[in-house]
Amino acid sequence: MSMIINAHHRIKYAALAALALASIAGLQGCGRESLADSATPPYLHQVKTQSVRLQPNYRIEREFAGEVQAGQSSRLGFELPGVLESLLVNVGDTVAEGELLARLDTSLLDSERAELTAQRAELSAELDTTRRNLARIEQLRSEQLASERERDELQGRTRVLEASLQRVDAALQANRTRFEKSELRAPFDAAISGRLVDLGVVVDAGQPVFALEQSLVREVRAGVPVTLANTLLAGQSVRVRAGQAVADGQIIGLNPVVDQATRSRTVRIRISEAWAPGELAYLQLDMPVQKTGAWLPDSAVTEGARGTWVVYAAVDSGDARWRLETRSVVIHHVRGNELFVSGALNDRDRVVSAGLHRLAPGQLVRVSETTELAAALP
Template sequence: MDISKAFAHHKLLLGLIVIALLTACQDEQTIAPAAQIYQSVSASELIAAPSYPYAQEFSGTIRAGNTTGVGFELAGKINELTVDSGDSVVKGQRLAQLDTRLLLAEKNELFANLQQNKADLDLAIATLNRSLELNKQGYVSAQQLDELKGQLNSLQAAKSRLSASIEVNQLKIDKSELLAPFTGTISKRIHNLGEVISLGSPVFTLIERSNVQAYIGVPVDVSHTLTTGQTVKLRVRNQFYQASIAGIGAELDPITRTVELRVTLPSDANVINGELSYLYYQHTINTPGYWVPVSALTDGVRGLWNIYVLVPSNDRYRVEHRDVEIIYTSQDNAFINGAVSANELYVNQGLHKLVAGQIVTRQASTVAR
C-alpha cells in the first residue's frame, strides 16, 4: 500500500515538471526578438572645385593729401593768433600776425629818404639845366658839367635803391601775416601769443580735408597684379570704402620688403589722419579640392585631418575615416584635398558620436559649398 502511494506521488511530480517545461517553451516562442537601432547622421555630398578664392588684408596708414607745418618766413614776435587746434580754415584765411611796428617805422624812414632824394634830384636837374645854358656862353667848364651829370646819375640810382627797399619792406609786412595755403583743419598749435619765433619755425600743423589717401605696403608679387586707377576695397575701422589706386611705388622698402601703394579714398570718407587702414585683396588659386564645413573635420595624425565618409552597405552606410589636408579656411568653411573623391557622402556634423566601421543611416542631404 505504501509502495503504491509513493509511485503515484512520483508519477504526479513528473507530470507537473513536464507541464512546466512545455509552458516555458511556449512563452519563449511568443516573445519576438527586438529590432536593431542604427544611428542617423547628417551628411552632404563632396562637390569638386577647380580653384578657391584666396583673400588677404594688408595694413597701412591714412594720410591727408597735405599735412604741412605752417609758419612765417620771417623771425619775429607773434602779435595775434586767430585760430587754434581743431579749427577749420579755408585757403587764404589769416591764421596769425607778427608784430610789424619795426617794419612800419622802417617804411616811414624809407619814404622820408625817398622824399629827400626827390628834393635833391630836383635841385640837381635844375642846376644841370642852368649850367648847360651857361656853358653855351662859356661860363661853365666841361669838368663842372661832368660833375653835375655824375651827381644827377647818383641821385637817380639812390631813388631806384630806395624804391626797391620800400618794396622789400612792404613784402616783409605782407609776409608778417600768416595765411592758410589750402583748405583744411588745424591739428596742432605749436606757438603761443607773444612768443618770439625763429625764421621758418612752424606755428600750426594744417591737414588738408580733401584728397585723403592710404599708404599701404604689399608684397612684390601682389603689386604686379595691380594697376593705377584700379578700384579696390579698403577698410578703416569697421567701414568699407571703394577706393582707387593712385600710384604704385617703384622701389622695395628695405625694412618691410614691400612695395608702397598710394590709395585715394572717397571725398566723404570719415577717417582721421594717422588711422590704420586695411586693403582687402582677393585672387584665385588654381588648386583642386572640396569645400566642407569646419565641423566636418577632426584631428588626424602627422599634421593631417580626418573626415568621415559614408560608404554604402546594403540599405545603410558604413563610416570610414579619410586623411585630408586643409589648404585654406574661410570663416566656418575649409578647402580640403586628400583621400576623398567627388560626389562621396561625408558626415558634416556630430563626429564625436561616431567611430570608424560603424553602420549608420543618412538623416538629411545637403550640398556643401
C-alpha cells in the first residue's frame, strides 16, 4: 500500500515540475515579444507636400462688355431721285463688290439720250458742210474770186458749230453718268441686313434703300476704364468671348476720347470669327494685382478657428520625420482649383497639398513627394 502512495506522490511532483517549467518558458516568450514590440518604430502618415514659391503679384481676369460689329456698315441709296424699277437682292443675300443691287426707271434718260444723239448728228452734218464750204472759199480767194468777209463768216460758223457739238457731247456724258447712277451697286463684299423701300416707290436722292454689313470682317468694340486702356497698344493680342465661344483678337485702335457717360475708352478688336453683328461680346484682360503670396491647390487650405484659413506646414524634425505646424493664410483670388494666398509663409516652405482631414497640428509625418506646381503659374 505504501508503495502505491509513493508512486502517486512521484507522479504528482513530476506534473508540478512540468507545469512550472512551462510557465517559465511562457514568461520568457512574453518577454521576448515585448522586447520585439518595443523595437518596432511607430507608424507615420505619408503626405504629399508642395514647395511654396512666393511671387510679388498675381493676375486676375476681367471681362468688359462690348458688341460685335461689321468692319464696315452702310445704308446705300441713289444719288439721283427717281422711281425704283427693280430690286435684285433681299435681306440675307450675300453680294460681291460691284454687284448690281437695284435700278431706277430710266425711260426719261432714254428719251434725253435719243434727243441728244439726234442733235449731235445734226450738228455734225452741219459742221461738215460748213467746213467744206470754207475749203471752197479758201480756194476761190486764192483765185481772187471770193471775199474775205465770206471766209470770216464761214470760220465763225465753224467755231459756233464746234462749240455746239462739244456742248452736246458734254450733255451726252452727263446722260451716261445719270444712267450709271441709276444703278445701285455694292461698295464691298457684304450681306444685306435690311431692305428699306419697296418696288415702284419714288425715292429721293440719298434716301437709303439697303442696309449692308461687310462680310468676313468683324470687330468687337468694348469700353475699358481709362487707366487700363492706357496700358493697351495697337497690335496687341487679346481674347474675346461671345457666349461660350472664345477667340483670339488683335487690337486695331483705341478711341482717344473718353466717354463722358461711362468714363471709359472704346477699344476696337479685329477678330476672324464670323460672329453676328450686334451680338454681345466680352473683352478678356489680365490685370496685375500687387500682392506678395503664392499659388496653392485648394486642397492645401482648410478652415481654421474663428473663420480663418490655415495650411499645414511640414517642418523637418530629422530622421526623415516632419512635424506639422498650422500657418494662417488669407485667400485673395480663386482660379479654378487654385488659390492665391498670403500669410505666414516663407519661400520654399513645404505645405501639405492634400488629405488635411486626416492630420492634426504637431503630428509627425513622412513626406512622400514634393511638387512645385506654383512655379509654373503666372
